[in-house]
Amino acid sequence: MAQxxxxxxxxxxxxxxxxxxGDREVEGLSEGDLLALYRDMILLRTYDERSVVYHRxxxxxxxxxxxxxxxxxxxxxxxxxxxxxxxxxxxxxxxxLLRGLPAATILSWWRGHPSGWWNPAxxxxxxxxxxxxxxxxxxxxxxxxxxxxxEDACAxxxxxxxxxxxxxxxxxxxxxxxxxxxxxxxxxxxxxAISTPVSAQTRAETLAxxxxxYGMPGVRVDGLDVLAVYEATREAVERARAGEGPTFVEALSxxxxxxxTADDPTAYIDLERVEEERTRECVGRYEGYLRRLxxxxxxxxxxxxxxxxxxxxxxxxxxxxxxxxxIGLVFEHAYADPPPQLAEDLxxxxxxxxxxxx
Amino acid sequence: xxxxTYREAVRDAMSEAMRRDExxxxxxxxxxxxxxxxxxxxxxxxxxxxxxxxxxxxxEMAIVGAGIGAAMAGxxxxxxIMYQDFTTLAMEQIVNQAAKHxxxxxGQLKVPLTIRTQGGAGWSPGAQHAQQLEAWFVxxxxxxxxxxxxxxxxxxxLYASIYDDNPVIFFEHRTLYxxxxxxxxxxxxxxxxxxxxxxxxxDVTVVATGRxxxxxxxxxxxxxGEGISVEVLDPRTLLxxxxxxxxxSVEKTNRCVVAHEAVVRMGFGAEVAAIVQERAFDYLDxxxxxxxxxxxxxxxxxxxxxxxxxxARDVLAAIKKTVGKN
Numbered sequence: 001m002a003q004x005x006x007x008x009x010x011x012x013x014x015x016x017x018x019x020x021x022g023d024r025e026v027e028g029l030s031e032g033d034l035l036a037l038y039r040d041m042i043l044l045r046t047y048d049e050r051s052v053v054y055h056r057x058x059x060x061x062x063x064x065x066x067x068x069x070x071x072x073x074x075x076x077x078x079x080x081x082x083x084x085x086x087x088x089x090x091x092x093x094x095x096x097l098l099r100g101l102p103a104a105t106i107l108s109w110w111r112g113h114p115s116g117w118w119n120p121a122x123x124x125x126x127x128x129x130x131x132x133x134x135x136x137x138x139x140x141x142x143x144x145x146x147x148x149x150x151e152d153a154c155a156x157x158x159x160x161x162x163x164x165x166x167x168x169x170x171x172x173x174x175x176x177x178x179x180x181x182x183x184x185x186x187x188x189x190x191x192x193a194i195s196t197p198v199s200a201q202t203r204a205e206t207l208a209x210x211x212x213x214y215g216m217p218g219v220r221v222d223g224l225d226v227l228a229v230y231e232a233t234r235e236a237v238e239r240a241r242a243g244e245g246p247t248f249v250e251a252l253s254x255x256x257x258x259x260x261t262a263d264d265p266t267a268y269i270d271l272e273r274v275e276e277e278r279t280r281e282c283v284g285r286y287e288g289y290l291r292r293l294x295x296x297x298x299x300x301x302x303x304x305x306x307x308x309x310x311x312x313x314x315x316x317x318x319x320x321x322x323x324x325x326x327i328g329l330v331f332e333h334a335y336a337d338p339p340p341q342l343a344e345d346l347x348x349x350x351x352x353x354x355x356x357x358x
Numbered sequence: 359x360x361x362x363t364y365r366e367a368v369r370d371a372m373s374e375a376m377r378r379d380e381x382x383x384x385x386x387x388x389x390x391x392x393x394x395x396x397x398x399x400x401x402x403x404x405x406x407x408x409x410x411x412x413x414x415x416x417x418e419m420a421i422v423g424a425g426i427g428a429a430m431a432g433x434x435x436x437x438x439i440m441y442q443d444f445t446t447l448a449m450e451q452i453v454n455q456a457a458k459h460x461x462x463x464x465g466q467l468k469v470p471l472t473i474r475t476q477g478g479a480g481w482s483p484g485a486q487h488a489q490q491l492e493a494w495f496v497x498x499x500x501x502x503x504x505x506x507x508x509x510x511x512x513x514x515x516l517y518a519s520i521y522d523d524n525p526v527i528f529f530e531h532r533t534l535y536x537x538x539x540x541x542x543x544x545x546x547x548x549x550x551x552x553x554x555x556x557x558x559x560x561d562v563t564v565v566a567t568g569r570x571x572x573x574x575x576x577x578x579x580x581x582x583g584e585g586i587s588v589e590v591l592d593p594r595t596l597l598x599x600x601x602x603x604x605x606x607s608v609e610k611t612n613r614c615v616v617a618h619e620a621v622v623r624m625g626f627g628a629e630v631a632a633i634v635q636e637r638a639f640d641y642l643d644x645x646x647x648x649x650x651x652x653x654x655x656x657x658x659x660x661x662x663x664x665x666x667x668x669x670a671r672d673v674l675a676a677i678k679k680t681v682g683k684n
Contacts, residue, residue, distance in 0.1 A: 085430075117464025120430065127462050131454055137423025138455070144424060145431030148383060148409060155427075168450070171420035178415055179424075333465035334457075334500045336523035339551060339598030 014227035040074035046308035071282035075229030103315025133163035136172030154182035162193025182240035190255035211248035223251030224282035367513035385412040386438030418447035442477030456525035457500030490620035507571035509539035518547035551598035559589035562613035577673035622650035
């Protein structure tokens with residue numbers, strides 16, 4: 001039986017603040033690592049901010065904004081080995097960037113274009129899961145399957161605070177614990193599920209408290225502190241790899257932007273609180289930390305931001321230069337070996353379009 | 359040609375795949391020491407050990423969801439849902455996930471998952487333990503659906519399902535587990551979408567599935583005594599469906615009856631009737647008849663259940679009506 005750590009109610013933090021908390025350092029992270037984390041966060045931030053602009057310009061469809069979630073995404077992903085899998089929710093739609101997935105692919109996904117499809121096994125990044133918490137059992141099963149194959153890989157699954165109310169979360173977490181599957185359950189507690197606050201989601205004091213019911217450790221970290229998320233995830237990954245089973249990591253943050261481009265939060269959110277949260281946003285906090293350490297110069301910061309802007313410029317250009325979607329694909333991808341009726345449907349489509357399809 | 363039961367045939371297909379291939383494993387509720395609620399997996403724990411014959415928590419959503427994840431990891435999982443009625447608890451994973459992952463990756467991700475489940479009336483377990491829900495699943499692009507009716511077919515089709523790169527819903531019938539039949543020495547995987555003609559006839563085609571295949575054969579026997587020659591066709595897989603075989607048979611007999619244990623209304627038989635009228639309208643000498651359960655939850659009382667679900671006599675009545683001899 002795994003040792004059940006009491007949920008750490010106190011948020012784990014590494015980056016200090018103006019209220020007197022001093023900076024800490026994470027053992028084993030070089031200056032190169034610190035800059036790599038910064039680069040990851042800037043890339044994610046730039047992707048997100050540009051995506052909102054592209055949406056307003058009608059160049060991508062409805063988009064789930066993740067502004068102020070870059071720390072937990074970059075921090076958790078950095079704690080993984082390349083063979084480990086990431087199971088994103090829609091809030092982590094661009095996390096594949098950190099695994100080499102081209103920006104054009106993710107932009108095409110949001111444009112509803114077939115070039116937005118990727119093979120999850122090429123990047124060890126699962127398809128984006130839109131129903132809530134559904135991906136938790138997938139991650140548990142993949143981790144269990146890897147163990148059966150004698151492989152070392154583990155899985156990291158992202159889900160939100162609202163997802164902890166879903167049956168799939170409960171069944172997936174319990175299954176992972178019972179099987180001792182090497183999986184990290186990373187709960188992005190940004191305190192809002194569209195318009196429903198976390199207080200209307202649960203009567204539990206903290207979401208990490210739920211871990212005790214599954215017999216797994218539950219830890220709480222400041223989700224706006226990339227190094228705290230990294231450190232907690234790294235420990236969880238070590239546990240997973242050592243055969244000690246899953247860990248629940250609650251990363252506390254605040255959704256300081258709309259749920260998605262189609263959402264108008266003025267109907268339900270306290271705008272003053274949002275403004276206050278925006279002054280504490282996670283990229284600026286990490287930048288301050290790096291400058292205090294003397295690791296980041298103005299020139300480096302400018303260069304990293306310029307590189308990220310280039311990635312997006314090239315990405316949208318590539319996505320927009322894709323030819324229109326081939327309609328014939330609708331009959332080709334549902335089955336490894338399509339039933340004969342689908343071949344008939346495709347032949348009919350070809351006939352209508354004069355042989356220009358497929 | 360050794361004789362075996364339907365139950366042993368299911369077990370044999372899984373065991374053979376697991377002997378040959380480390381990537382095949384089974385998980386589900388009470389399948390290990392107990393050998394499954396229907397005794398199908400008896401003895402498998404001893405042969406393959408607890409990692410590959412794995413008891414799970416009572417979590418249908420996680421059983422199917424984890425099966426999807428394990429399939430993504432490169433395994434060929436078999437998951438057992440104890441009763442077909444309990445697939446309702448896993449519908450999100452089956453319909454939104456297993457069926458969609460390949461499509462949503464542009465054909466790049468495969469989900470070779472076999473979801474075994476059983477159901478069927480005839481032992482009066484009530485409204486939530488014996489339903490036939492195949493019509494729900496054949497409505498979902500991305501799934502394959504098998505429903506074999508004999509030991510030979512269940513063995514060969516299950517083996518084929520395990521090695522199919524698509525998610526397969528594999529229906530077994532509760533009352534067929536004890537059915538004995540000859541099976542070939544070696545497993546001969548059956549191609550999906552190939553019907554079996556159990557009995558050739560000239561006057562009417564009965565397209566039957568699951569238990570109703572046997573009811574239809576009994577009805578055909580009786581009909582023969584009354585001078586009616588009945589062809590009995592079992593599609594074996596409902597998705598994909600061997601439309602060509604059904605149409606060819608109806609073109610020969612000019613009459614068609616569809617028989618299944620699930621409720622008639624909005625059922626699988628309605629789709630078969632639609633295909634027959636679309637593709638063989640000019641060959642039909644009579645409307646397509648349909649046989650199935652009354653539109654009612656399955657009753658607990660044996661006498662009521664007996665009335666609600668169809669039997670050979672119902673198939674016979676439909677045959678006679680279709681050939682104009684009632």
